[in-house]
Amino acid sequence: MPLGKRVLDKISQIVREEMNAIGGQEVQMTVLQPRELWEKTDRWDDKKVDNWFKTKLASGTELGVGLTHEEPIVDALKDFVSSYKDLPIYVYQIQSKFRNELRAKSGLLRGREFMMKDMYSLARTQEEHEELYEKAAEAYCRVYERLGIGEITYRTYADGGIFTKRFSDEFQTISDIGEDTIFVHEQRKIAVNKEIMTDENLGKLQIKREELVEKRGVEVGNIFPLETKYTDALDVYYTDEKGEKHSIIMGCYGIGVSRLVGMLAEHFADERGLVWPSSVAPFQVYLISIGRDEEAEKIYDDLTNRGVEVLYDDRADKKPGEKFADADLIGIPLRVVVSEKTGNKVEVKKRTEKDPELIEADTIFEYL
Amino acid sequence: MPLGKRVLDKISQIVREEMNAIGGQEVQMTVLQPRELWEKTDRWDDKKVDNWFKTKLASGTELGVGLTHEEPIVDALKDFVSSYKDLPIYVYQIQSKFRNELRAKSGLLRGREFMMKDMYSLARTQEEHEELYEKAAEAYCRVYERLGIGEITYRTYADGGIFTKRFSDEFQTISDIGEDTIFVHEQRKIAVNKEIMTDENLGKLQIKREELVEKRGVEVGNIFPLETKYTDALDVYYTDEKGEKHSIIMGCYGIGVSRLVGMLAEHFADERGLVWPSSVAPFQVYLISIGRDEEAEKIYDDLTNRGVEVLYDDRADKKPGEKFADADLIGIPLRVVVSEKTGNKVEVKKRTEKDPELIEADTIFEYL
Numbered sequence: 001m002p003l004g005k006r007v008l009d010k011i012s013q014i015v016r017e018e019m020n021a022i023g024g025q026e027v028q029m030t031v032l033q034p035r036e037l038w039e040k041t042d043r044w045d046d047k048k049v050d051n052w053f054k055t056k057l058a059s060g061t062e063l064g065v066g067l068t069h070e071e072p073i074v075d076a077l078k079d080f081v082s083s084y085k086d087l088p089i090y091v092y093q094i095q096s097k098f099r100n101e102l103r104a105k106s107g108l109l110r111g112r113e114f115m116m117k118d119m120y121s122l123a124r125t126q127e128e129h130e131e132l133y134e135k136a137a138e139a140y141c142r143v144y145e146r147l148g149i150g151e152i153t154y155r156t157y158a159d160g161g162i163f164t165k166r167f168s169d170e171f172q173t174i175s176d177i178g179e180d181t182i183f184v185h186e187q188r189k190i191a192v193n194k195e196i197m198t199d200e201n202l203g204k205l206q207i208k209r210e211e212l213v214e215k216r217g218v219e220v221g222n223i224f225p226l227e228t229k230y231t232d233a234l235d236v237y238y239t240d241e242k243g244e245k246h247s248i249i250m251g252c253y254g255i256g257v258s259r260l261v262g263m264l265a266e267h268f269a270d271e272r273g274l275v276w277p278s279s280v281a282p283f284q285v286y287l288i289s290i291g292r293d294e295e296a297e298k299i300y301d302d303l304t305n306r307g308v309e310v311l312y313d314d315r316a317d318k319k320p321g322e323k324f325a326d327a328d329l330i331g332i333p334l335r336v337v338v339s340e341k342t343g344n345k346v347e348v349k350k351r352t353e354k355d356p357e358l359i360e361a362d363t364i365f366e367y368l
Numbered sequence: 369m370p371l372g373k374r375v376l377d378k379i380s381q382i383v384r385e386e387m388n389a390i391g392g393q394e395v396q397m398t399v400l401q402p403r404e405l406w407e408k409t410d411r412w413d414d415k416k417v418d419n420w421f422k423t424k425l426a427s428g429t430e431l432g433v434g435l436t437h438e439e440p441i442v443d444a445l446k447d448f449v450s451s452y453k454d455l456p457i458y459v460y461q462i463q464s465k466f467r468n469e470l471r472a473k474s475g476l477l478r479g480r481e482f483m484m485k486d487m488y489s490l491a492r493t494q495e496e497h498e499e500l501y502e503k504a505a506e507a508y509c510r511v512y513e514r515l516g517i518g519e520i521t522y523r524t525y526a527d528g529g530i531f532t533k534r535f536s537d538e539f540q541t542i543s544d545i546g547e548d549t550i551f552v553h554e555q556r557k558i559a560v561n562k563e564i565m566t567d568e569n570l571g572k573l574q575i576k577r578e579e580l581v582e583k584r585g586v587e588v589g590n591i592f593p594l595e596t597k598y599t600d601a602l603d604v605y606y607t608d609e610k611g612e613k614h615s616i617i618m619g620c621y622g623i624g625v626s627r628l629v630g631m632l633a634e635h636f637a638d639e640r641g642l643v644w645p646s647s648v649a650p651f652q653v654y655l656i657s658i659g660r661d662e663e664a665e666k667i668y669d670d671l672t673n674r675g676v677e678v679l680y681d682d683r684a685d686k687k688p689g690e691k692f693a694d695a696d697l698i699g700i701p702l703r704v705v706v707s708e709k710t711g712n713k714v715e716v717k718k719r720t721e722k723d724p725e726l727i728e729a730d731t732i733f734e735y736l
Contacts, residue, residue, distance in 0.1 A: 001395055001444075002393040002394060002395055002459075005394050005395055005396050006394075008396070025370040026370060026373050026374075027369055027370055027373055028373050028376070030481050031399075031464060031466070031481055032421075032466065032480065032481050050426075051426070053400075053423045053424075053431075054423060054424075055421045055422060055423045055433060056421075056422075057468060057480075058418075058419070058468050058469075058470050059470075063421075065423060065433065076369075085685065091370075096399060096464065098399070098400065100425060100426050101426075102426050102427075112400065112425075113398050113399055113400050317453065
């Protein structure tokens with residue numbers, strides 16, 4: 001619905017800006033996927049990947065409905081990457097993904113169709129790969145900071161999957177709504193996922209068990225080393241200055257953009273409704289007039305002209321009390337009320353505070 | 369790929385702004401569609417709608433892959449529309465659609481997966497419906513003007529489909545690449561699709577055959593009167609002031625956003641490559657330095673800070689001639705060259721012109 005769509009778009013835009021800032025190039029792959037491509041990496045068979053949605057062309061040819069895009073990205077880059085001069089690169093997309101989960105649950109947190117930013121890095125050497133990987137991890141931290149969850153989000157060691165001995169990195173936000181168990185190292189601002197909590201792993205990570213505190217976390221992103229699994233399988237190599245052929249080392253970097261809508265909604269909500277962080281709120285100001293429509297319209301025009309997104313609740317059939325409740329319910333950061341009572345001033349109230357205050361009408365922009 | 373994605377996003381944004389300007393509210397429906405919903409309007413059966421992609425949940429339940437969204441939109445609005453006070457409304461989305469065409473062809477012009485803006489209007493009376501319909505038609509004209517094809521795009525009478533005796537309206541752009549035959553009435557700036565060119569229809573439209581000129585057109589949008597077919601079938605009505613129940617009259621309004629990328633590319637291209645209209649070009653300026661990198665970087669920073677999108681071709685291994693050719697090939701509106709030869713000035717050349725001219729470096733912004 002319209003308000004949620006605005007939040008989704010704002011989160012996408014923050015993610016886009018941070019990926020662009022490290023040199024990410026945005027592309028868009030197709031959702032429909034050819035069988036042959038996925039057979040090359042042995043990921044077509046439902047016994048190997050059990051959450052594919054499959055469909056068929058009118059001619060009978062089987063197609064997959066994109067659940068991730070390592071294969072198509074690597075295949076598409078075949079035409080652009082062959083020399084050492086073409087690397088390193090980051091490519092990413094923000095797009096609907098489809099996973100045939102047996103049990104979809106918790107609304108936007110785990111659905112069968114969701115909006116995801118998936119980025120892929122291609123590097124010439126392990127050292128270069130690690131640079132790209134760390135740069136992307138830092139970009140992720142900036143995303144969470146801008147979303148208002150930087151302080152409570154931990155880079156978390158997790159299982160690396162089947163084709164690497166390295167760990168993968170999850171980003172986990174500490175929250176009562178979390179479904180994962182993680183162990184937080186406050187001092188180093190890192191964490192360890194319960195699934196890899198063995199003495200051996202803690203030894204590798206140089207972490208002592210007693211330094212860790214158990215918490216519940218929501219996964220808000222993950223990054224994986226993919227080694228050369230996909231590039232080798234799809235026959236994409238680069239040649240160096242001397243004309244020698246080498247494997248390309250990949251990383252992949254996911255952020256569930258629609259999942260973040262659900263996560264931020266649930267995490268920040270209070271008994272009166274949603275509380276959107278200002279950076280992703282669908283509007284910055286919820287404007288209410290009590291018998292002072294002319295003044296309210298002036299404020300609306302003034303703020304809108306200055307680039308502030310204002311939701312002016314001009315419903316004639318609703319009482320002020322109902323409007324106050326709706327302003328809280330949909331979680332707009334600042335409520336502004338113009339009424340006879342406020343004289344030349346206006347009443348402003350932050351969603352996160354209980355009491356309003358009076359300010360001069362022409363200082364709302366500065367107040368924001 | 370990145371440049372095309374930028375064009376796609378710019379077209380989407382122009383469409384979005386014009387739909388918002390007439391009060392359109394943006395939503396996003398799911399791609400995956402439940403069978404039951406489409407059975408209510410008798411559009412599930414492959415014999416009735418022959419270009420569905422179908423898929424299955426892990427449990428075996430059949431799902432459709434969204435080819436259009438009348439049913440889900442009306443179903444979703446059930447929770448928001450019941451009183452005369454809730455109408456009229458426009459809702460729209462910009463989203464990937466999937467159609468199982470027997471013969472996909474012409475790249476982005478007719479693919480099985482494409483990006484579409486689909487808008488739906490809901491009105492209380494036929495008169496109100498017609499107001500919404502005309503207002504949307506005018507918004508479409510503004511979209512085509514901003515895309516640089518306003519002069520050559522004609523509102524064209526076409527077949528209204530199975531559940532209305534009215535005509536539908538196509539928007540057809542006159543072009544050599546067009547696959548439709550239309551008959552243009554220059555004076556009235558309208559056209560008639562060949563498929564409805566009967567004496568009876570011309571009579572209804574008060575058009576004389578001899579006033580028309582045959583042309584080839586590319587369909588760049590269409591709008592349809594849907595009468596009460598979907599709202600009635602899905603049991604969505606409104607009650608008036610007296611509590612009486614009435615049917616809701618719908619219209620639908622499509623623009624193929626990715627199709628427009630292909631259409632604009634093919635229509636404007638010349639022998640040297642693409643020629644993007646400035647409003648949708650991936651970048652406004654293609655910047656080349658010939659031994660004057662410092663000055664070029666200053667220009668880059670200056671223009672970028674002023675909001676101009678500059679593609680700075682700083683490839684060290686390419687000769688100026690190759691860069692000139694690439695600037696033309698990818699169709700950036702203005703090429704700017706800084707070199708020893710130009711002294712304190714820079715050489716600017718519009719993509720649509722043959723010869724460059726010299727201007728002061730600090731006047732590029734004004735020149736744009």
